[in-house]
Amino acid sequence: xxxxxxxxxxxxxxxxxxxxxxxxxxxxxxxxxxxxxxxxxxxxxxxxxxxxxxxxxxxxxxxxxxxxxxxxxxxxxxxxxxxx
Numbered sequence: 001x002x003x004x005x006x007x008x009x010x011x012x013x014x015x016x017x018x019x020x021x022x023x024x025x026x027x028x029x030x031x032x033x034x035x036x037x038x039x040x041x042x043x044x045x046x047x048x049x050x051x052x053x054x055x056x057x058x059x060x061x062x063x064x065x066x067x068x069x070x071x072x073x074x075x076x077x078x079x080x081x082x083x084x
C-alpha cells in the first residue's frame with residue numbers, strides 16, 4: 001500500500017517591514033496553500049550552534065486577511081486621476 005501524499009500547492013514569505021524592535025513579532029510573514037486550505041505563515045530569524053536559521057509557525061488564514069486577496073483596480077468605487 002502506498003503512503004498517502006500531501007499536496008503542497010506553494011506559498012510565499014515576505015520581510016516584515018512593520019516589525020517593531022524589541023518585540024516578538026515575526027521577521028517574515030506570508031501565506032501558503034496545503035491540500036486546498038490556506039494558512040498564514042510567520043518566520044523568525046534565530047541563531048543556533050550551526051549558524052542562522054528560520055523557525056516558522058503556521059495557522060489557518062483569517063477571513064479578514066482574505067478580503068483583499070482578489071482586489072483589482074476595477075473593484076474601486078473611485079478612480080483617482082493619475083497622469084501615468
